[in-house]
Amino acid sequence: MSPLTICEVGPRDGLQNEPDVLPPVVRAELANRMARTGVQRVEAASFVHPARVPQMAGAEDVLAAVEARAGLTRAALVLNDRGYERLRSTACEEVHVAFCVTETFNQRNQGRPVAESLAQARGIIAAAHADGRRATVTLAASFGCPFEGEVDPGVALRLAEQVTDADEIVFADTIGVGVPSQVRALLVGARPLGKPLGLHLHNTRNTGYANAYTAIESGVAVLDASVGGIGGCPFAPRATGNIATEDLLYLLDKEGVDTGVDIDEVIRVAEWLEKTLGRQLTGQLYRAGPFP
Numbered sequence: 001m002s003p004l005t006i007c008e009v010g011p012r013d014g015l016q017n018e019p020d021v022l023p024p025v026v027r028a029e030l031a032n033r034m035a036r037t038g039v040q041r042v043e044a045a046s047f048v049h050p051a052r053v054p055q056m057a058g059a060e061d062v063l064a065a066v067e068a069r070a071g072l073t074r075a076a077l078v079l080n081d082r083g084y085e086r087l088r089s090t091a092c093e094e095v096h097v098a099f100c101v102t103e104t105f106n107q108r109n110q111g112r113p114v115a116e117s118l119a120q121a122r123g124i125i126a127a128a129h130a131d132g133r134r135a136t137v138t139l140a141a142s143f144g145c146p147f148e149g150e151v152d153p154g155v156a157l158r159l160a161e162q163v164t165d166a167d168e169i170v171f172a173d174t175i176g177v178g179v180p181s182q183v184r185a186l187l188v189g190a191r192p193l194g195k196p197l198g199l200h201l202h203n204t205r206n207t208g209y210a211n212a213y214t215a216i217e218s219g220v221a222v223l224d225a226s227v228g229g230i231g232g233c234p235f236a237p238r239a240t241g242n243i244a245t246e247d248l249l250y251l252l253d254k255e256g257v258d259t260g261v262d263i264d265e266v267i268r269v270a271e272w273l274e275k276t277l278g279r280q281l282t283g284q285l286y287r288a289g290p291f292p
Contacts, residue, residue: 004220006041006223007198008035008041008043008226010034010226010242010245011031011042012044016046016234024057025061035067035069036069039072041075043076043077044092045059046078046083047077047079047086060090063087064090068091073134075092075093076095079117084127094135094136095133096137097120100174101156102114102155109236118162122163125165136166138200141172141174141175142173142178143173143177144175161193164195168222171198172201174200174236174239175236176205178201179211180207180214182211183214183215196222197220198223199212201243202241204239225244227246227266228281230273245283246285247285249285263285263290264290266286
């Protein structure tokens with residue numbers, strides 16, 4: 001199988017749903033620890049208003065403390081033009097712009113219609129490219145919406161067709177409702193767009209790893225994961241954690257998928273994170289251990 005990029009989202013999507021607000025220096029430490037495991041990309045921060053998501057306050061300070069490393073892409077999430085203007089002053093190499101594919105969720109999450117978020121996303125892509133940055137678009141709730149229910153794959157695919165100016169397109173199962181047949185429909189349907197495709201998976205209903213395996217079979221280029229399985233969406237009811245990076249790596253390693261990530265080091269990061277957060281994490285491998 002061809003190499004796969006793992007994007008570590010623990011410092012952003014993982015910590016944004018934690019009840020405690022960790023200081024920027026600790027969030028940067030998590031990003032640096034994960035970077036040392038060999039992951040190719042770390043989503044280190046989110047440039048959102050701290051009143052909306054206080055866990056992400058001080059994004060500039062986080063990015064300033066994330067070390068540049070050969071082979072590492074430092075990424076951050078933005079939702080609007082104001083967020084990108086803040087990111088612009090950092091050394092972040094890649095911008096992740098996201099919006100929801102359903103009107104109700106997008107209004108709850110971003111306070112605007114989908115069409116307006118789409119237009120803003122295209123403007124951010126253009127600005128990022130002008131600044132010499134890569135740009136990835138994430139289509140949130142591509143598999144299902146907490147307010148509108150099931151999402152027709154055609155809805156996400158039609159939006160994907162309108163963001164092909166991005167370097168990469170990611171379909172997000174924001175609330176963890178997707179199943180393998182939906183993964184195939186989205187990845188096969190988007191293949192003619194000629195862009196690298198990614199998946200952002202949550203394991204809310206215990207289908208995240210089956211979806212990840214199906215994505216590998218369907219030629220996915222990027223998989224998001226969060227160390228320890230932490231995370232969730234503050235604006236989506238009952239949206240629990242991401243697939244755990246170390247659990248995903250165990251599956252991929254046993255299936256012969258090359259990631260270049262040291263699974264033992266990721267387990268050590270999960271152990272550190274458990275102590276830092278003061279609670280047991282949802283990931284399983286860091287407790288059970290690798291085999292053999």
